[in-house]
Amino acid sequence: MKLGLVFKNASYLFTSNVLIRLINSLATILVARYLGAHDFGVLNIALAFAFISSFFTDMGLSNTVMREATKPNANISELVSSYLKVRCIFVLLTLVVFIFVVNVLYNDPYLINFIYWLVIPTIFGSALQSIGSIYFQAIQEMKYTALIRGVSGLITSSTLILFIILKLPFSWLAPIYGISSILGGIFSIFIVTRRISIFNGWNKAILNNLANFTIGGIAVIILPQLGPIILEKSTNLKEVGYFAAAYKIPSVLYSIPGVIAAAFYPLLFKYGNNNEFSKHEKLSIIQLKFMSALGVIMALPFLVYPEFWVRLLFGENWLPTSPALSILSLMVILQSINYPLADALTTKGRQFYRTVVMIVGVSLGSILYFILGKQWGSVGGACAAVLIEAILLIGFTLLNQNGSKLLKLGIMFNVIALVLIYTTTFLLREFFDPMIGIFFSIIGFVTIVFVSDNHIRKEGLQWIKNYMEK
Incomplete structure (x- = not known):
């Protein structure tokens, strides 16, 4: 493959x-x-x-x-x-x-x-x-x-x-x-x-067929920028600043799955163009496995210890951004799942359906940002961002052929591991230094996924073997 x-x-x-x-x-x-x-x-x-x-x-x-x-x-x-x-x-x-x-x-x-x-x-x-x-x-x-x-x-x-x-x-x-x-x-x-x-x-x-890519692309690029533009109309510039600071870290993190997706893109397009749909589905599942696991690993430190990171990176004056940062960390995980699902549509000639989902996301997102931002400022903006990603996830799953199968085989073990590790780390976080808690939460997640997911384990061991032989 x-x-x-x-x-x-x-x-x-x-x-x-x-x-x-x-x-x-x-x-x-x-x-x-x-x-x-x-x-x-x-x-x-x-x-x-x-x-x-x-x-x-x-x-x-x-x-x-x-x-x-x-x-x-x-x-x-x-x-x-x-x-x-x-x-x-x-x-x-x-x-x-x-x-x-x-x-x-x-x-x-x-x-x-x-x-x-x-x-x-x-x-x-x-x-x-x-x-x-x-x-x-x-x-x-x-x-x-x-x-x-x-x-x-x-x-x-x-x-x-x-x-x-x-x-x-x-x-x-x-x-x-x-x-x-x-x-x-x-x-x-x-x-x-x-x-x-x-x-x-x-x-x-x-x-x-440029029009479908154009309309869908407009939605893709507008969604991450809706926050500052709409919050400026519904709240004040200080809240916009808090939201932007909180958004800065997740925006960097969720762009990394996008980078990984770019490496899969040409091969997915090739399978789609050649009607090799079985290979296309297998590659999409592999993409979901690795990208969702990566999303969880990146999000965990900020999901559990937002105050530690805000104090370390921005200083005491920026502590009001902590709740927004914790909420926005969930967006990293959702984006890591949405990228492969959306690419599965595009590379099989179903860009129109991706476009429809994105238009719905932008439309509802604008309303959510305005209402929740007006009510709760930067925290409301963070809730809106996560809700938008959840809406996109539902849309991409429903409009993908075998979307539920892709989701089940691609993220099942990663979700189970996330729930177990997040619950444990959250309950015990007061007893450990944040850096120790972060280290063990990531190691714990990787260990659970590596043990439970046979495919991840085989690919991981093969990669380690190839690396050692170089």
Whole structure:
């Protein structure tokens, strides 16, 4: 089943993203401590617009290029060239719409200028970075995708730390983010042009069925950004800052399963294109097993000991974020399950159903964020985020053929282990130092899964054997 290639690519993406996202997170945490809750809330509103705008320069093209690239005798250079041309058009359209929307939503000239300076350069930078990412993902040489992301992340982290060291004014932070993104994009283009020409013909097939990917993709990118944007309307900027700080750690953690999913994506598409549905189902189950286990391992420390982490990372002044952090940790686990279920739909040509689920999630999510945020501030926002993921989980399971079978075989042992370990750790947490409790909870979870799940045990032992023989 070519699992070796999948796990090899996953290891490249995982290693680079874990290290880079860890560095980025630490830099962002330092920025939060430096700015305070109010200004950190402003920053995250601008970042939310940056993420959303960056998607609109892609509009799901990455998925259609990947679909075409996994077909027999695909011309990768031609596909990348076509991707670049269409994306340039989307960049210009996005700029026009973005400027209009920001001027409609906000009246404060200072806030508008801050958003402009951060978002506009980021739109160009992310478009350039995506050229390299999509090319190397298509040819399954993801060590270069990892390199692009790594260099871009290091540039951003370095400039953020420099911002704090030099004690620059808050208004300088926006262009620092934007210029860092452009530098990462330039590096991406440099690497790709050493391999292929990025101006090499046109393939209109990348536009086929683009609408479904576009609509579904809009929902995917908007969901994580709904919190800061809607909470700003239903509560105050300080609560937005608390929510953004609490959300920062889970957002880094749940992006890691997304990175692992990217390694499975080409092979799942290949099985889907060739109608090899039995192999597709087996690979989806394997993906669920590993990604849900990883999600639990990442979430446990923050689920049980949120106060310890907030005090350590942000300081005493940020302790009001602790309840939100504990709640949002559940989102990491749910995301780790939702990724494989959603990818199972997309890679079998059922993107329309994924789109429907995501639209429902965004619609209900907007309402939940507003109502719960108005009632309970940052904690309400955290509850809304988890409820949205639960809604998506139900939708993906119902609309997947054999969805309940995938869920049962993919996460059953991991859920049992999570319940046992969380209950034990929660009841005994007052008797242990947090670091000791975290260590034993993770070891306990891994041990239970390793003993109870025969497939995980066989794959794990095989991986250890291969590693020792190198």
